[in-house]
Amino acid sequence: MVDVLLGLQWGDEGKGKIVDYFAPFYDVIARFQGGPNAGHTLYVNDKKVVLHQIPSGIFHENTTNLIGNGVVLDAVTLRRECETVNSFGVDFRKNLYISERTHLILPTHRALDKASELQKGNEKIGSTLKGIGPAYMDKTGRNGLRVGDLLDKSFTTQYIKLRLKHQKLLDSMNFHEDISAWEEEFFDALEFMRQFKIVNGEYFINDKISQGKKVLAEGAQGSMLDVDFGTFPFVTSSNTISAGVCTGLGVAPQKIKDVIGVTKAYCTRVGSGPFPTELHDNMGEELRRIGNEFGATTGRPRRCGWIDLVALNFACMVNGVTKLVMTKADVLDAFDELKVCTSYVVNGEKTNQVPFQMTRVAIEPEWKSFKGWKQDVTAMKSAAELPGVMKDYVSFINDYLGVKVAYISNGPGRDQLIEI
Structure with a gap:
């Protein structure tokens, strides 16, 4: 079977670390879309590594990594990345495969x-x-x-x-x-x-599945950047949602089991385009500063805002998300008050749906406020240790989305991930 791990916002949700965490539980990690615009940040031996094209399982010795046919590949970027991977003592030739249809x-x-x-x-x-x-x-x-x-x-x-x-x-x-x-x-x-293992990707991946191997399909960018369902025209050029796995790897829909959606505890966006919950005040600046919100690929400062449950619910729906991972929860440690967007007011009318063309309408978010937990959660190891106020925040999100937050990331380190 194939599990899918993808972003539910406008990218930059912290997918690299999460894939790296899950990688030891899978035999194959496969990229199914996107290109070097992806920036998946990992910490290997306490050193920061940003992968743009190589799947995030490359640092696990027994994990096969496939660049699927849905990816567009920059040979120059790939070479640089391979050199970086090699500097950590990893032989990329051993476990990295590329689909000939890429x-x-x-x-x-x-x-x-x-x-x-x-x-x-x-x-x-x-x-x-x-x-x-x-x-x-x-x-x-x-x-x-x-x-x-x-x-x-x-x-x-x-x-x-x-x-x-x-x-x-x-x-x-x-x-x-x-x-x-x-x-x-x-x-x-x-x-x-030319030294790489160039394979017929669809036969390669289906052969692994028929052998009972566990496959994790790794998404790039985020669901709200999907070319069909994102904030068009401010989107990427590929299908970033779970449906893209079928066309991007050559696997049948019934082979997909779990869809693991990654969301920040708040929202960010790089570049132009609609962002209903964006904060243009000191609060937005504070989120950017504490969260170190600068693009892993471009270095551009990210726009910041509160979590948007209307957009997140939409992303869960079109992806068929079965479990959620909430990243950067620790960034909210310092805030007295937190807000979540529960609905939009579009041209004077309340709605819980994402509009067809967000650039052509005036969108006012409706908020629900929460008391901040005002506590450092970065050293916590279990769900039982988490502040009660934080549990209330997560519980509300669970109920709204109808999908449970299964993991909370409370820092950038590999071990800073709490299973709920």
Whole structure:
């Protein structure tokens, strides 16, 4: 069977640590969508490591790691990551596999991403400029190059053909940046990639399942950034929800068992786009400061706000979440009062539903207030030790969502996770 672990907000929920925690209980960790815009932060031997493309099980010796066909892969980023992993004494060649159907991000995809964002001006979506959107566009446009193409002797010819097509687009957008250095680095990284175990991913993963192996599908970004169900157009270019596992790995829906949803105890968002519970005051600044809310991939300061149960309930619904993990609960230790959004007032009408187009309507959140626990929870090891006020906060969320918080993260360390 396959369990799924994914984010329920706008990404940055702390999924890397949670996957790292669960990894020893699984035989295979598989990435099913997204690209190097993901930033999964782990702490290995008390050192911070950010993984962008390699599945978060790579530091566990007996865990197989698969980059699935739903991912778009940047060979240069992958090479750098492998070097980082290697510096910890981990042989990435042993347990890292790549699906031959995985699409490649080309240097011209990065250029197109940058050109497109520059053209948008004030309406830019906050892209990480890593070429992910254009790579997915080539995938749906049936132009893209895939990892399996590397093994074909006509790869360079295919590359030149696609590059020329991209160059015409760049010329039409009046973008003339020299990307020759990017190309040199790209082809060096492709040579590096040839040493990997490139596999027929769908047969590979289904063979593991038929052997009774336990598989954990690792999501990137968050559910509210899903290309279909997120805050469009301020979304990513892939399906970040649990349905993306089927198309991103080649597994049937009935093979999916548990869907583990990760949410912060509050809310954050990087870049542009709707954020109904965003705080524009000192409270938002305090959340950012205490939570060290800066992007793992971009370093950009994250927008901060109280937890949004309307959006969270929506994410639980479309994912079929069976259990919740609440991260960064310790960030709320210092606050006298906490708030949760229980409904929206949209154009004067109260609703518990996420609107179709959040950018076109005025959304006012309705709040329920809670007393802060005003207690350091970072050293606590069991649910029994948690403050009563904190349990009330979590209990209300459980009842509202109809899904239980099964784990609470009370710090960045591997051991700072309390099972409820």
